[in-house]
Amino acid sequence: MRSGLLKLFGLCVLSGVLVASLAMPMAFGAGAFVNETTSAMSNMSATMAKGQMPLTTKVTDRNGKPLAYFYDDYRIPTPKERISQTMKVAITAIEDKRFWDHRGVDWQGTMRAMAANISSGSVTQGASTITQQYVKNYRVHVLADNDVERQEAQATTVARKLREARIAVELERTMSKKEILAGYLNVVPFGNQTFGVGAAAQTYFGTTPDKLSIPQSALLAAIVNAPGALNPNTNPQDALQRRNLVIDLMASHSNRFRISEAAAERAKKQPLDVLSPLGRPPNGCVTIGDGAANGFFCNYVLDYLRRAGIDRDKLDGGGYTIRTTMSREDTQEAKKAAEAQVPTRTPGIANAMAVVEPGKDKHKVRALVANRDYGNDASKGQTARDIVSDVQPFGAGSVFKIFTAAAALKQGKSIHDVIPVPPTYSSTKYGKPGDPYTVGNAEGVAPGPRTLQDALATSPNTGFIMLEEKVGVDNVVNMASKLGLRRSLNKTDAQGKSLQKGEMSEAETVKKYDSGSFTLGVSSVSVLELSNVMATISSGGVWCPPTPLESVKDRNGDPVRLPEAPCEQVVSPHVAAALAQGLGKDHLPGGTSHAAAKSSGWNRPVMAKTGTTQRYHSAAFVGATPQMAGAVLTFTSGSDLEGICVGGPGKPPYLCGDNGGNLYGGTVPGRTWYNAMTKIHEGLPVAPLPGIPPRP
Template identity: 55%
Template structure:
């Protein structure tokens, strides 16, 4: 007993000292003798109180698809701000009763409350009464969760038990009371304070715990929420039901004492008993708002698009931190129908749980002013559980570490057409084996052979694009010049793949060569065979560039961004440019129009899908069969698919149903682009084109025919 009283007396002395210092600090801006405040500190107080009167709280950013339906949410703090009239009187009464019953009487600092706390500390050894007003708590929460972003260090600083902090807090609170009405302060507090489970503010709390809006909160609901602000983790009603109910009932008793249930004591007591008899009342499954790209979309199917969107916006001037706090509305280009079709087609060819094999697809809409990304999907789901068939890598949009094989022959053909070295109907040499004296091999010259026998020694460029003889394109590459072919790949769309990564697929560091630079410097004739790292999205955009009469535009996932006030936000997006002359692009499109016809490497896949539309197409298979690809396009959609090993140790992908890994033993028969990547493309694109006119390929200038 004596120890308790002694402790109480110590706390009493401390409270008395604090009260005296607070009074001095409030009356005199500079307390030089104590070193507790300064003119600079006063300036900071003025600035903070000013900021609080027009505080912009961290808000949720909403991501919408092309139909303006939400597909993802990005936030640090789940908050739904509401005006005063949108908050029930029950909620206001509950928070005042439990946190600051003299709220409408004091001017920011409750001197009577401090005195009462001091007296109670002296008698009972407690300091729980009247220590901090709602106005002071508003200041503290602003510094912790708005200025400090809720980070541990900032929270600790905003809540540290020092006289200096209390002085600053009290001075800001006093100034705030002169600049804002009581109702404005109360509303601000209820919009900023945390309620647990990642929710901040009464708007999000009402929806999370009760599936309602704050203007409809009942007394038991409001009391439970008011009780949460004391210790939201310990009193979590989703897990700790009994402690939450006990705290709620304490709030109800305080509301009764504060006259919230009327002046008649008997009636008030009966109402309080009725309210306390109710159950916890929270929804069975707390309505927590999904956060981030993992799990985005039903299924989920939108995660890869969401991840690309964030990466794109960061390069365009909106950082991830801004997105999580700014309350933006992002109108995207994502087509949910195209995305689901691509996802289904990818999984049909390679099940999501198939060990070590990814199957990813990107769909871009061609256009002269914009190349809209309509779908980014894969057999994997976007997530961190590999055993469940998930991947945290942005498979369709990143530069993979694998090549796309013969799809790169498109760049050689384009460079040859532009340079006048080749024409669509002019024959090129396609011998069974060819040794280049220009490019270097392991033992002198670079020797290449065709993938199989049966090729003619000569064929037209159109035939070569459809049947893909290796030798013919190495010879064309020699005639045009390797540098021009590499540059063509970048111009048509492989800009990050050529200039942003090394030959190992790693981001280029200062002093390192990019993939394109290395290929040129080392005179790698194998470039036309597509052995280097490639982005599937960029490959789809190559097809979009060709079908846009040679106009390259960045593959954009964004239609527009508006801020929390509905104002447009300017983005730093790369402008479109004319990659090649329209005549060259149109000629190339016609040259690529035979791949799905009889004899073409994608003819079988097209036939099985019942494809009957004009289109461009090109399959690709790497020599080691670690990856295969298909790119194709119509006037309506361009797309690319890549099937590749995504395990720790790359292996040959065997040509089985479904494809499987089968080691790297010599002679192992691997999969081809026409047997898995092309079917994925056609199975997604066939239904996506339903109802659209079968637009013919553009006419060819006779100079290129």
């Protein structure tokens, strides 16, 4: 009895302190029980009144359809008028039945809790109003930046209770009851990484807060008490029992906005009807909707934003709306074409494609796909490695002859000029003393002189090595960089890895050693950058960064300006048009991609080039019309480097040993490009390649 009386005395003293702190706030501004100053508390109440909190970032395709979400806590902010009356009745019935009467602190509830807690000695449990809970939850889930701050915001101390009570009273002076209730419902956790009633309505029922029914509202109000223990998917019986208790309280005569007893009885008979799987969108790039096809594009968006100053941490709570340039239709066609040539689970072979829309003010990325799905389960043919936009440790073969031709055109050569094509050629310029660099032509490439245009279509190695000798390797490398291989050549080493301090870039290495093999496409390359090369040519020689962004808006809907490299006229319109015409015969009879073009039903002008590396570890195809540009790279993706063999009709390619292979750019890569682009161009007018204007 003596112990109980002492505890009661202590609680009475605490009550007196609490009343005094609220009645004389300035006296306790720097007191022992209150950590923050009066000014800090007022600032916090002002911040809460604004309702500023971490928000989910949404990424969409070009038409506004969601592509991905990024968040620490899944939230959908909801104004008070968009929250159903049943939700407001449910939460006040179970959490604070005198919410509409008190002024931030419920003295009746506080004294009752004190009396009930005498036996346990607790002085901090129970009796928190919704306003006080709003303060606590805002501190824990919005203001706290780390685990230490979160623990402090939840500490079972007298100081914390006094702090919350003081700020609660301040909020009641500056906000209406409806605003406080909406603020609380927007910040409180509902379990399953879901915060706020807007996100909870979507997560559990796939609906919006204004449409929540009585049983739905009651279940959400029930979950708030213990989100982990009352998870309706893992503990449905306890969740149902708690939900029905809430429904009974909603019909109680002590509830100001009560529901009828008949409505309550009907509601209690309803099943939980919770979504399975939950309606909360996945967090990140991997699995939303048709994420297997969209993941590579999403990953490129993340990388592009990071380089522009918006990293993942900013996205997770920033509430940005990011509208991308991605065409879902183009992506689906490209994905379908890539998988048709190399099925998803084909061991050790990747088939990647990028599509870019040309333009003189923007190069918009429309699709980034691969036969691989984007994800973390390798057994299902997935990869989370960026094999489309990032630089791969494989070459594009004779595609690089484009850069030698462009350098020659810039120096005054014409596409109708004849170049020699011997069966073999030994270069003393590129070889070592007594050991010349000797090359031959690929199987089926006949020797004999031909125009530069015909040489681009038939792709003789000997002729382009001789041409490269005349124009200079440095000029060819500079041209490749200007047209689009900027990261591939200047930001990575010879293996395609990001440069470390003191290392030479691929461009520097080729120039230093005067590597004549550059025109044969042995350098590491990005599929996206190859596609952007073709977009540059198709845009009259104007290079633009391959952007995945249409617009970026902040949480308030205001545009966000990002630092992006400006577009550049990197070659004259004359050189660009001459190069386009020079590449205009690859799909015609005698061209290296004629069979692939014919099999797809391709029937419009196109500038194109095939390429194959020496040991058949990779092959490429690039092509463009005035409306769309694209590139495909097929390469060995396993741990063991082997040549790739192309099977017969209807059979997928396969690895065939280090010394085997018959993969060419006109086979798997060419068929992938033409099959995808035939569909992508449906409905677009047939446009001619640009005519060659007079040389300036």
